[in-house]
Amino acid sequence: MARRANLSAPWQTPVNLGPVINAVTNDFLPRMSPDGFTFHFMSGVSGDWSSYDNWAVPIIPVCDFTGEGAVDIADVFIMLEHWYTDDPLCDIGPMPWGDGFVDAQDLIVLAEHIASNPVDVNDVNTP
Numbered sequence: 001m002a003r004r005a006n007l008s009a010p011w012q013t014p015v016n017l018g019p020v021i022n023a024v025t026n027d028f029l030p031r032m033s034p035d036g037f038t039f040h041f042m043s044g045v046s047g048d049w050s051s052y053d054n055w056a057v058p059i060i061p062v063c064d065f066t067g068e069g070a071v072d073i074a075d076v077f078i079m080l081e082h083w084y085t086d087d088p089l090c091d092i093g094p095m096p097w098g099d100g101f102v103d104a105q106d107l108i109v110l111a112e113h114i115a116s117n118p119v120d121v122n123d124v125n126t127p
Ligand SMILES: [Ca+2]
Pocket: 063, 064, 065, 066, 067, 068, 069, 070, 071, 072, 074, 075
């Protein structure tokens, strides 16, 4: 997967989406839903057209910038450190793949994630 801020901007470095998406099966016909929150593709065993299925997976922004399994104030601080940059880690809004810029739209996505997934205040990481 690679993204760019707009149609005239350069592409960022491609990222492998991992074995769930990039499987050993023959995957093709990738496409996005009109609202941009679902990725559709065909997948199946190469050479057996009767076994191909249409798959749909939600595109969810990754808000755990620290990678420790929780989204908390440490992730907010990381976003603020990358404020007004094109950092792809923190560019999670307005669409899950971002828009090439870290700003209030990304903070809204992060805040909504934190509000809908509250953490135990006794288990908060600070930078
Ligand atoms: Ca985190």
